[in-house]
Amino acid sequence: MEFANPxxxxxxxxxxxxxxxxxxxxxxxxxxxxxxxxxxxAIDEVVGRAVELGRPVLFSTGLGGIDIVTLQAIxxxxxxxxxAARFRTRVIVPTVDPMAIxxxxxxxxxxxxxxxxxxxxxxxxxxxxxxxxxxxxxxxVGILHREKAGATFFFxxxxxxxxxxxxxxxxxxxxxxxxxxxxGQIPFFLATxxxxxxxEEYYAVTALMSxxxxxxxxxxxxxxxxxxxxxxxxxxxxxxxxxxxxxxxEPHFLSRWLEGAGG
Amino acid sequence: MGGSYPYxxxxxxxxxxxxxxxxxxxxxxxxxxxxxxxxxALWVWGMMRLSSGGRRRVTAICTFLAGLFYALAFFxxxxxxxxxxxxxxxxxxxxxxxxxxxxIPDPNPPAPxxxxxxxxxxxxxxxxxxxERNLTGRLELTELANEPTAQDGRDFLTISGKxxxxxxxxxxxxxxxxxxxxxxxxxxxxxxxxxxxxxxxQMRVQPAANIVKGYEAPLANAxxxxxxxxxxxxxINLSLVHGRxxxxxxxGWINSLAFFFGLLGMIIFGLAAxxxxxxxxxxxxxxxxxxxAVMFDGLLKPLQSxxxxxxxxxxxxxxxxxxxxxxxxxxxxxxxxxxxMLGQVPLGQMxxxxxxxxxxxxxxxxETVTNWLLVTPNTAASRGILFGAAAGSFALSLRVWLSLERxxxxxxxx
Amino acid sequence: xxxxxxxxxxxxxxxAILATLAILSVVYRENPVYRLxxxxxxxxxxxxxxxxxxxNYLGPGFWKPLTEGVxxxxxxxxxxxxxxxxxSPRYAWLSRFLISVLFGLGAGQVFRGFTTEVFPQISxxxxxxxxxxxxxxxxxxxxxxxxxxxxxxxxxxxxxxxFFFSFRHEHKSVARTARLGRWLLMIAFGATFGSTVMARFxxxxxxxxxxxxxxxxxxxx
Numbered sequence: 028m029e030f031a032n033p034x035x036x037x038x039x040x041x042x043x044x045x046x047x048x049x050x051x052x053x054x055x056x057x058x059x060x061x062x063x064x065x066x067x068x069a070i071d072e073v074v075g076r077a078v079e080l081g082r083p084v085l086f087s088t089g090l091g092g093i094d095i096v097t098l099q100a101i102x103x104x105x106x107x108x109x110x111a112a113r114f115r116t117r118v119i120v121p122t123v124d125p126m127a128i129x130x131x132x133x134x135x136x137x138x139x140x141x142x143x144x145x146x147x148x149x150x151x152x153x154x155x156x157x158x159x160x161x162x163x164x165x166x167x168v169g170i171l172h173r174e175k176a177g178a179t180f181f182f183x184x185x186x187x188x189x190x191x192x193x194x195x196x197x198x199x200x201x202x203x204x205x206x207x208x209x210x211g212q213i214p215f216f217l218a219t220x221x222x223x224x225x226x227e228e229y230y231a232v233t234a235l236m237s238x239x240x241x242x243x244x245x246x247x248x249x250x251x252x253x254x255x256x257x258x259x260x261x262x263x264x265x266x267x268x269x270x271x272x273x274x275x276x277e278p279h280f281l282s283r284w285l286e287g288a289g290g
Numbered sequence: 291m292g293g294s295y296p297y298x299x300x301x302x303x304x305x306x307x308x309x310x311x312x313x314x315x316x317x318x319x320x321x322x323x324x325x326x327x328x329x330x331a332l333w334v335w336g337m338m339r340l341s342s343g344g345r346r347r348v349t350a351i352c353t354f355l356a357g358l359f360y361a362l363a364f365f366x367x368x369x370x371x372x373x374x375x376x377x378x379x380x381x382x383x384x385x386x387x388x389x390x391x392x393x394i395p396d397p398n399p400p401a402p403x404x405x406x407x408x409x410x411x412x413x414x415x416x417x418x419x420x421x422e423r424n425l426t427g428r429l430e431l432t433e434l435a436n437e438p439t440a441q442d443g444r445d446f447l448t449i450s451g452k453x454x455x456x457x458x459x460x461x462x463x464x465x466x467x468x469x470x471x472x473x474x475x476x477x478x479x480x481x482x483x484x485x486x487x488x489x490x491x492q493m494r495v496q497p498a499a500n501i502v503k504g505y506e507a508p509l510a511n512a513x514x515x516x517x518x519x520x521x522x523x524x525x526i527n528l529s530l531v532h533g534r535x536x537x538x539x540x541x542g543w544i545n546s547l548a549f550f551f552g553l554l555g556m557i558i559f560g561l562a563a564x565x566x567x568x569x570x571x572x573x574x575x576x577x578x579x580x581x582x583a584v585m586f587d588g589l590l591k592p593l594q595s596x597x598x599x600x601x602x603x604x605x606x607x608x609x610x611x612x613x614x615x616x617x618x619x620x621x622x623x624x625x626x627x628x629x630x631m632l633g634q635v636p637l638g639q640m641x642x643x644x645x646x647x648x649x650x651x652x653x654x655x656x657e658t659v660t661n662w663l664l665v666t667p668n669t670a671a672s673r674g675i676l677f678g679a680a681a682g683s684f685a686l687s688l689r690v691w692l693s694l695e696r697x698x699x700x701x702x703x704x
Numbered sequence: 705x706x707x708x709x710x711x712x713x714x715x716x717x718x719x720a721i722l723a724t725l726a727i728l729s730v731v732y733r734e735n736p737v738y739r740l741x742x743x744x745x746x747x748x749x750x751x752x753x754x755x756x757x758x759x760n761y762l763g764p765g766f767w768k769p770l771t772e773g774v775x776x777x778x779x780x781x782x783x784x785x786x787x788x789x790x791x792s793p794r795y796a797w798l799s800r801f802l803i804s805v806l807f808g809l810g811a812g813q814v815f816r817g818f819t820t821e822v823f824p825q826i827s828x829x830x831x832x833x834x835x836x837x838x839x840x841x842x843x844x845x846x847x848x849x850x851x852x853x854x855x856x857x858x859x860x861x862x863x864x865x866x867f868f869f870s871f872r873h874e875h876k877s878v879a880r881t882a883r884l885g886r887w888l889l890m891i892a893f894g895a896t897f898g899s900t901v902m903a904r905f906x907x908x909x910x911x912x913x914x915x916x917x918x919x920x921x922x923x924x925x
Binding site: 311313314315316318319320322323326327330334337338345348349352353354355356357358359360361363364365413414415511512513514515516517518519520521522523524525528532542544545546548549550551552553554555556557560561564571572573574575576577580583584585586587588589590591592593594595596597598599600601602603605609612618619620622623624625626627628629630631633634635660662663664666667668669670671672673674675676677678680683684687688690691699700 | 705706707708709711712715716717718719720721723724727728730731739740741742743744745746747748749750751752753754755757758759761762764765766768769770772773774775776777778779780781782783784785787788794795797798800801803804805806807808809810811812813814815816817818819821822825829852855856857859860861862863864866867885886887888889890891892893894895896897898899900901902904905907908909910911914
């Protein structure tokens with residue numbers, strides 16, 4: 028079914044309310060605690076390394092088009108470009124989606140303007156490398172070697188090409204940070220990158236970077252969502268055990284609600 | 291020939307398709323295109339006259355409405371179900387039915403192509419036919435109604451029908467004796483006759499509340515066109531980067547020349563070869579088709595698979611790097627990786643082949659351990675990561691939808 | 705001009721062998737030949753993308769209907785012009801408008817996405833933690849299964865705990881569970897890594913096989 032059942036409507040409403048409630052708490056000036064993520068703390072330091080070496084930064088947004096995952100990466104591009112542009116260090120962004128070009132250009136232009144480095148902005152630092160996975164990988168490998176990247180960022184959704192990218196980053200001696208909400212490529216990032224931001228940490232990056240109360244509130248809201256999911260799992264396991272004791276073979280109501288929820 | 295629609299038609303969709311969004315003869319179509327261009331220019335002019343705050347508000351509202359479309363398409367009930375109950379011979383029976391949207395069949399369907407004749411090419415537009423709402427359901431008369439051996443007319447009764455223009459339903463039951471119309475009773479029910487006796491059926495039909503779902507398909511088409519034209523952004527970007535190198539005769543210009551050779555060759559031969567789709571590979575080929583074959587099978591495919599195959603080397607060096615990191619976590623990962631790798635090759639499996647398969651220690655055989663690692667901890671951990679990532683993407687989507695997002699692209703001056 | 709199929713095949717083989725060798729050469733070091741083929745690769749892949757967009761979307765979805773009088777396909781094409789306003793500082797905000805709306809469309813799909821992706825996996829985690837005999841078609845739950853299910857749930861719950869951001873990990877129980885979660889994550893990642901190695905080798909062996917076969921065909925007659 029392509030439509031929500033009443034349970035899905037209710038749960039989505041509750042989850043959205045948790046996010047909005049916590050954003051509001053943040054906006055009202057509540058000091059909300061969120062823990063550090065080591066990879067995020069390292070972002071500034073890694074850019075600094077490239078600046079010291081006088082080598083450009085390479086920032087790959089992976090295989091995603093213009094979606095939520097890429098949007099998060101683009102916010103990080105803004106931050107990294109600002110840090111680097113202050114010292115006239117370039118941030119090269121290869122992309123697979125032509126629709127992402129205007130976003131990245133705009134963010135980079137603004138980042139340069141914000142630190143008074145308008146003259147250093149070059150639209151050719153955004154590089155479209157075809158929408159094909161391995162042509163993109165081959166192109167990034169070429170850029171890494173030719174430009175002698177001093178630092179690399181891999182933020183977004185990646186597939187098998189991840190290891191081609193990060194191994195070549197290692198070969199040119201770049202300090203590397205990888206971040207992906209998807210678990211698939213994390214093992215390869217862990218083997219080849221200096222810092223790895225895993226899973227949901229990806230969505231906490233901007234809140235930690237900026238300390239913005241709205242973003243912090245939103246991250247706290249995410250914890251509420253996970254608590255709800257955790258509660259549902261525990262309740263479901265208890266109900267399953269109960270139905271075993273009752274010698275029931277039919278799935279219990281929570282299973283039925285979740286499985287008929289849409290999809 | 292009636293197309294089946296899984297979803298209700300959108301609000302006003304049938305009217306729009308029949309009256310506004312239909313093809314026009316040549317000159318009128320051209321006029322309509324110019325009309326659209328003029329309206330678009332007017333819209334741009336209006337947008338440009340907005341103040342900075344106005345631009346922000348209009349963007350926020352349009353972003354919200356865009357998201358609302360898909361939210362409503364999901365949340366509004368489709369009205370695909372009818373339920374109810376019947377009293378037949380003193381027994382209560384359950385009734386459930388699926389509802390489908392079907393095109394009213396064309397009274398003069400085109401003749402099917404004759405034997406050996408090519409079917410005519412599908413036109414890009416065809417006259418839409420009005421859509422009617424049909425229902426198929428069953429009355430469960432006995433406990434056995436869901437068993438495979440259940441008999442029509444004894445254990446269950448099939449009921450079908452379509453909605454009249456006034457919203458009432460014309461129903462008939464399909465018993466073993468053929469279709470029998472059900473008679474609507476004054477209390478809104480229907481009189482039913484079965485082998486078990488007569489009775490009354492009360493039916494509740496979900497209203498077709500989803501007034502946007504039907505627009506999903508046309509929207510997807512529009513977005514394909516919109517996204518398709520964005521490719522020029524990529525071409526402009528590439529031409530800027532490589533044109534600068536090539537025409538500035540900078541070092542590496544030969545690479546940029548190679549780039550343009552690949553790009554233009556593929557576009558020209560690829561587009562020209564589109565009309566030679568079903569060539570006999572053993573016969574001489576036209577030049578463009580041959581050139582396209584060389585570009586596709588000689589360049590694109592081997593370049594793709596060889597770049598992929600580089601992973602054969604890189605996975606070894608990555609494993610070596612992981613092995614050198616001396617932390618507990620890295621060690622844990624490397625050891626498990628090593629076990630799983632061994633468990634997948636015959637040489638590794640030989641290591642524990644001496645444990646008899648029927649002994650209680652058989653669970654320690656390396657292929658069993660490998661399988662367990664891949665099924666239990668790996669699935670569980672991936673699921674844990676997925677739940678967290680889903681929470682994060684839910685929160686970010688909500689912020690974007692409601693224009694609460696802060697960061698480089700959103701939350702800036704317009 | 706017609707070309708014999710044997711010629712096409714020979715030329716294709718030679719080009720493919722050159723391309724394969726050029727890409728493999730990057731394992732030793734980045735070099736001019738790799739660089740040349742890397743540029744050709746991005747060129748042909750982009751060109752192929754253009755051909756696919758034309759033959760799948762713009763040809764049948766835009767140009768053909770337009771020439772048949774379906775005038776309204778021009779509307780999305782006009783809106784796509786807004787992408788190109790980035791080249792003019794005055795109009796650039798319109799590209800931002802368009803992209804915001806596109807993000808809005810994506811954001812609205814999150815409800816369906818979350819429901820279809822997450823809900824079945826939650827109900828899939830309702831694993832039996834008590835043994836039982838088989839009843840009808842419902843299979844038995846053995847003590848082994850219970851043990852396996854316990855390991856599954858411990859991994860799932862501790863990994864989820866690891867990702868909590870707003871709980872101070874100073875609480876001993878939270879800190880310990882999160883630490884356990886981190887270790888179990890590493891075990892899971894190790895399993896993914898190990899299971900990929902052989903598949904990657906076989907890709908490489910495939911390519912080497914292709915080279916040998918190609919040389920054989922060209923020079924062996």
